[in-house]
Amino acid sequence: MTSRTRKRLLLVLTVVLLLASLGWNSFRAAPLPAPPAFAGELPPASPPADMALVHLPTGITRRSAGFAYRGGDFADRRDFTMSAVLVRHPRGDVLIDTGFGRDIAAHFRQMPLYFRATTRYEAAEPAADQLDASGYARERLRGILLTHAHWDHVSGVPDFAGTPVLVPAEERAFIKEGGSLTAVARGFADVVYEEYRFDGGPYLGFPASHDLYGDGSIVVVPAFGHTPGSVVVFVTLPGDRRLAFLGDLVWQLEGISERAERAWLLRMLADADADGVRENLLRVAAIAARFPEMALVPAHDARSFAALPRL
Template identity: 50%
Template sequence: MSSLAIPDAWTGALPTANPPAGVNVYHLPTGTYETRAALAVQGGSFRDKRPFAASAVLVRHPKGDLLIDAGFGADLSQHMAMLPWYMRSPHQAGRTAAEQLDAVGYDRGRLIGVVPTHTHWDHTSGLDSLHGTPVWLNPAERRHAADEPDSKVFRQVSRHHEIHSYDFGSGPYLGFPASHDVHGDGSIVIVLAAGHTAGSVIVFVTRPSGERYAFVGDLTWQLDGIRHRVERPWLMRKFADKDPASVREGLLRMISLNDLIQIVPAHDLAAYDGIPHLTSGVSS
């Protein structure tokens, strides 16, 4: 296993954030699919079979809620059939994000959008059940989604969704050169972290308690990438990443922040520890 060089820890002040009361974060697990650790991180074992999470994250905010990613959808079998044969892993489907929202009486009118960290199938399949909710894409990811084979499922499930385009006009954020402050109070900040796809993003969330989260999508598939400073295996970098060098740069930035922020790779179940699931008490 070849670890990356240890980056300098972040020593500057954390960005100012003034999240209002009511900002909170909930994990909506929609299922898992099986991946061998040897294909996920350098140094992983072929004997180690990892249950890769497919999840959505609900961020509540008085000015409007967002979903980060959409997880598995109701038509999951159809979506998996659209994938190349070598990507059809054994999987277990749970309740869709839409079913979990409806089960607690959540008013979906509060949702101002779904922000995919990128437009791969396992982050967007659940859009098929989130009718009427806008999908937020930056221009680079919108172009990627329109042309690339790896966004075929996204093109199908997003056909009847409004696409809300956003840019990165809020300046640098924690070492990333460009950001978008969703509500203008620092509680939800989207940064461009291109490399896995052309417009991949990280979503930073700050709660009123001061707890901070970084939902990093597929910057790394597992927390091993952060804790052991390892990239995907060479073959998977060539296969899965649009620009492996940019992914490495983003990974090093996040490693430097590991002691300050709860970093959540989308596919690591353990990374969601401490983030509650939805219950009926949070529907209003």
């Protein structure tokens, strides 16, 4: 081995060790700075008296708190829930995400090798089958409102043939151009996408909003970052019960309560815009501090979904 070769190998080894050290350090607790206090009030809402929602669990993946957020314990095992939520509204029901669908095994095989090698999932009954078994009338379903278009949120879309899929233009473009991360959604045939605009004013610190029915009961805000068109869905039920469906802004509640973002490696792999995720995480943290009675529902936190009624 020549001296030049030894120097090159030493340089490569040094870079690898440095990256490994940086990666490991990024799993350590490092809370984001506290955001400015939110001083506004809850926006008005007039949900219909018969409005309600139910939780449709469709499976889990096996993870840990250490995977979910900086400072989490890798020995703290977590079941990441894969769920849909049916929101009943007299002007048309909405399904927030779909969770795992009937063809989840085929969808999982479309994911990148590194993801399949590090992911174990358990499928339960798909949301469509749960609704059909309950006697649910499909014509009541106004649309599928995606928090974002990753595999575990869209897998059930083909099970609802003909039902519009509601996305902002940014997420529709991501489905078309997102590479392996949106291969599952891109492979669906005959899906009817319905793009909406954020045509409303600021909402709880977010710069814009889209009020689905004009009554304040289902309001969508742009929370771009995890994907280019990720959203947060605010739902107000009768009795002024407020919920915020966060999608994958954070994977577990501690992401908000401890202001803990994902580790560097996971941000690089999972987030399209880590700065955008950070900004929106702090927006939600400020809302949570101002309105602790609002239920926060990260898409994969089983504890949040346990508090929701089942079908």
